[in-house]
Amino acid sequence: MISSIIARLLETGTPFRICGGAGDLADVKDQPPALPAAYVYLARERSEPSDRIESVFQRTACDIGVVIVTSNLSKANNAAAAGDVEALKTYVRRQLLGFLPDGAADPLEHIEGELQQALAGTVWFEDVFSTAHYQESET
Numbered sequence: 001m002i003s004s005i006i007a008r009l010l011e012t013g014t015p016f017r018i019c020g021g022a023g024d025l026a027d028v029k030d031q032p033p034a035l036p037a038a039y040v041y042l043a044r045e046r047s048e049p050s051d052r053i054e055s056v057f058q059r060t061a062c063d064i065g066v067v068i069v070t071s072n073l074s075k076a077n078n079a080a081a082a083g084d085v086e087a088l089k090t091y092v093r094r095q096l097l098g099f100l101p102d103g104a105a106d107p108l109e110h111i112e113g114e115l116q117q118a119l120a121g122t123v124w125f126e127d128v129f130s131t132a133h134y135q136e137s138e139t
Contacts, residue, residue, distance in 0.1 A: 056137035
């Protein structure tokens with residue numbers, strides 16, 4: 001699921017120089033090696049109870065986090081970076097709203113977005129999208 005979302009964000013015309021998963025985000029110390037960057041990861045899963053008696057079949061809702069990182073020091077007070085993040089948010093949302101990732105049962109919907117950090121010209125913003133998939137027992 002995550003790899004198909006990353007591929008979608010890296011399609012021709014992407015503004016991102018790099019796009020990776022949770023492991024790539026975990027490797028970032030202060031700033032990604034190239035900007036702008038996006039990191040996609042499975043943030044949360046919530047499963048509904050199974051309605052079967054002999055086996056298990058559950059719908060599992062998933063929250064997908066997309067962290068956008070950009071930097072622009074050309075204006076005072078991080079104003080350029082703030083403007084850049086708006087354009088990147090628009091790109092991410094256009095690419096992902098209604099997109100059906102591999103293995104998902106529902107197309108992606110936007111849940112929320114939140115500024116994570118703005119420091120020294122670098123802005124970190126996280127968007128959260130939801131989808132679902134089904135899990136079934138082998139027996």
